[in-house]
Amino acid sequence: MKKITPYLFLIGPLAMYIVWVLFPIFHTVIVSFTRWDGMTKMRFVGLQNYVQLFRDRYFLLSFINNLKWMVGFVLLSIPLGLLFALLMDQRFPGHRVYKTLVYLPMALSFVVIGQIWSWILEPTGGVVNTFLRWIGLSNFAKSWLSDPKVVTYSLIWAALWRQIPYAMVLFLAGLQNVNRDRVEAAMVDGANALQRFWYVVLPELRPAMVVAVTVNVIDSLRAFDIVYVMTRGGPFYSSSVMANYMYIQAFHNYRMGYGAAISVIQFLVTLIFILIYVLNVMKKEEREV
Amino acid sequence: MRGFRFFLLLILVVASFAFGKERVVINSYMSDPAPRKALEELVKMFEQKYPEYKVVINTFAHEDFKVLLRTWLASPKGTADVVTWFAGERMRYFAEMGLIVPVEEVFAGSKWEDYFPASFKSTCSYKGKIYFIPQSWYWWGVYYRKSVFEKLGIKPPKTWDEFLQVCETLKKNGIVPIAIGTKFPWTAAGWFDILNLRINGLDFHISLTAGEVPYTDPRVVKVFDYWRVLVERDYFLPNHSSYEWQEAATFLFRGQAGMYYIGQFIKDVAPAEVKDDLDFFRFPIIDPSVPLYEETPIDGFMVPANAPNKKGAIAFLKFIASKEAQEKFAKDLGRLAANVHVAPPDEHARKGLNMVLESAGVTQFYDRDSNPEMAEVGMNGFVEFMHNPAKINDILRRLESERKRIYGK
Numbered sequence: 001m002k003k004i005t006p007y008l009f010l011i012g013p014l015a016m017y018i019v020w021v022l023f024p025i026f027h028t029v030i031v032s033f034t035r036w037d038g039m040t041k042m043r044f045v046g047l048q049n050y051v052q053l054f055r056d057r058y059f060l061l062s063f064i065n066n067l068k069w070m071v072g073f074v075l076l077s078i079p080l081g082l083l084f085a086l087l088m089d090q091r092f093p094g095h096r097v098y099k100t101l102v103y104l105p106m107a108l109s110f111v112v113i114g115q116i117w118s119w120i121l122e123p124t125g126g127v128v129n130t131f132l133r134w135i136g137l138s139n140f141a142k143s144w145l146s147d148p149k150v151v152t153y154s155l156i157w158a159a160l161w162r163q164i165p166y167a168m169v170l171f172l173a174g175l176q177n178v179n180r181d182r183v184e185a186a187m188v189d190g191a192n193a194l195q196r197f198w199y200v201v202l203p204e205l206r207p208a209m210v211v212a213v214t215v216n217v218i219d220s221l222r223a224f225d226i227v228y229v230m231t232r233g234g235p236f237y238s239s240s241v242m243a244n245y246m247y248i249q250a251f252h253n254y255r256m257g258y259g260a261a262i263s264v265i266q267f268l269v270t271l272i273f274i275l276i277y278v279l280n281v282m283k284k285e286e287r288e289v
Numbered sequence: 290m291r292g293f294r295f296f297l298l299l300i301l302v303v304a305s306f307a308f309g310k311e312r313v314v315i316n317s318y319m320s321d322p323a324p325r326k327a328l329e330e331l332v333k334m335f336e337q338k339y340p341e342y343k344v345v346i347n348t349f350a351h352e353d354f355k356v357l358l359r360t361w362l363a364s365p366k367g368t369a370d371v372v373t374w375f376a377g378e379r380m381r382y383f384a385e386m387g388l389i390v391p392v393e394e395v396f397a398g399s400k401w402e403d404y405f406p407a408s409f410k411s412t413c414s415y416k417g418k419i420y421f422i423p424q425s426w427y428w429w430g431v432y433y434r435k436s437v438f439e440k441l442g443i444k445p446p447k448t449w450d451e452f453l454q455v456c457e458t459l460k461k462n463g464i465v466p467i468a469i470g471t472k473f474p475w476t477a478a479g480w481f482d483i484l485n486l487r488i489n490g491l492d493f494h495i496s497l498t499a500g501e502v503p504y505t506d507p508r509v510v511k512v513f514d515y516w517r518v519l520v521e522r523d524y525f526l527p528n529h530s531s532y533e534w535q536e537a538a539t540f541l542f543r544g545q546a547g548m549y550y551i552g553q554f555i556k557d558v559a560p561a562e563v564k565d566d567l568d569f570f571r572f573p574i575i576d577p578s579v580p581l582y583e584e585t586p587i588d589g590f591m592v593p594a595n596a597p598n599k600k601g602a603i604a605f606l607k608f609i610a611s612k613e614a615q616e617k618f619a620k621d622l623g624r625l626a627a628n629v630h631v632a633p634p635d636e637h638a639r640k641g642l643n644m645v646l647e648s649a650g651v652t653q654f655y656d657r658d659s660n661p662e663m664a665e666v667g668m669n670g671f672v673e674f675m676h677n678p679a680k681i682n683d684i685l686r687r688l689e690s691e692r693k694r695i696y697g698k
Binding site for chain 2: 039040122123124143145147148231234237254255
């Protein structure tokens, strides 16, 4: 009896998991092998969608843009988030106020953030260009959201505005667990601030680092809201990402099969990183047990 | 006991709401303030005339509506009884799949011609049955501000050369010659349509949008040769992909841009002090041997196959077709009513109607005449061309391979 009880408790959540998570994934994989407009009968076409996908320059562009997002998220939000966390961890007067201010973008939805940044980056009257012209750098004033060369970076920047505080929170939590005695011991031994950070604090932040990196990678691969609100992937797909391209193909062009194939690729890429994350967490738990 | 009595009362109240009046649900894309208000007032008129119905309007942003409509139509249990939509291919797309139903009962005891022009019938029908009730239609023209043209001594151009001169004059005076907002790329399709109509004529345009002509055809290339002149001389609004069509219109309203090739609906978003200053001219003639054709999209309503209250839907459409309802909507928005008994509501609309009547033929619009998938890649190609005119051959080759895939020919 004792052995069955946990499974009895699990039935509910498991059933939900199967209906709401596993089945849709399975179904998407099936749809990706068909030609389907979402209304009439599905037609099985084998690997045709995938073959087409790898010849589709806009899909490849979206994929590359996702990689740019990933690099931007990892290389900027992790160090900056860590920097902010270290700053906020100092108990200077009013640190709570600053913490709240930095954290504030986290409380906003991506739609709101997208709208705010659309105004900030507006080419004629937006804050950024107005400021650049005011300090005499009008050459640097750009059409941030319609120049195909810069548009993706503008979007990544807007997303980082929310992502950096997120990383900061993760590191702040990690800093709570840092053993103060060890830091003080290092201080007594004559380690300077940089050495203390590098040899004592940073190693203890490793779990937080693993979480921050994987979460950022996953977030960058599923980017959608900001792109959808600010440019819808335009102009002519230059700022498109996989999720956005899937949305256009499936719900705008009525190509469910093709959209599903994009989702499957996106799923596989993301899965690799989730696996790394999960394996890491499991290893850590084993150590603790 | 008291709780039970209260519960009973609650049920009664709810029931009287639900059963006392029949509910008719309209899903609408009229999200700009002016058309939205006009529709709300129309619904009030309808409820007064048919007290047995209670109408609920759900309004959606235009671009979202286009995506959502399919999910409403395809779901097994419908919620909307009437939906706004476009006549032509985009309506037929749903009729072909049986997702909307014929609305011939609207004409019980009468006939189409008692209400609408005979020439509209085919656009509103599929396989000989009427599926679409037209409400209003409008024309596309080159909009400008009379006061700006007067100040600079510009006369509305009639030919392509005159048009280029006007652009040059505006540019010299520090005014952007042509406003356009391509954040949503359909505005660029307007330019493609009208240039193609002026250069190659209606029959060619129809075959092209029907997917029967390659995009690499030299006649298509010629369209871009003309368009390219405007792009390379920087006549279009800079950063046009940052703006939606309404945002681009503000440049015209403020006098920072000179002209805007757009539909009459631009008046919906014009501030009161500019509205009467706005005028339009027919898009200039390029090849005098090609007759004049114009774009005149027809807007209206259709009934989903899964509509819960079809009877109510038909009653509403019957009202929409009536002279009083058509007159009210046309008057509020300065559009042309589909109903033949309604005169153009003002001078501006009369001018538009005359322009159309003098034309040798009309089309709907690129994304209303083409298959939706082709329209999506086509319109994005047009915007890409406006950014990189030198890449046109590359773009057209891509459109052609998409055309082959989509139409399978």
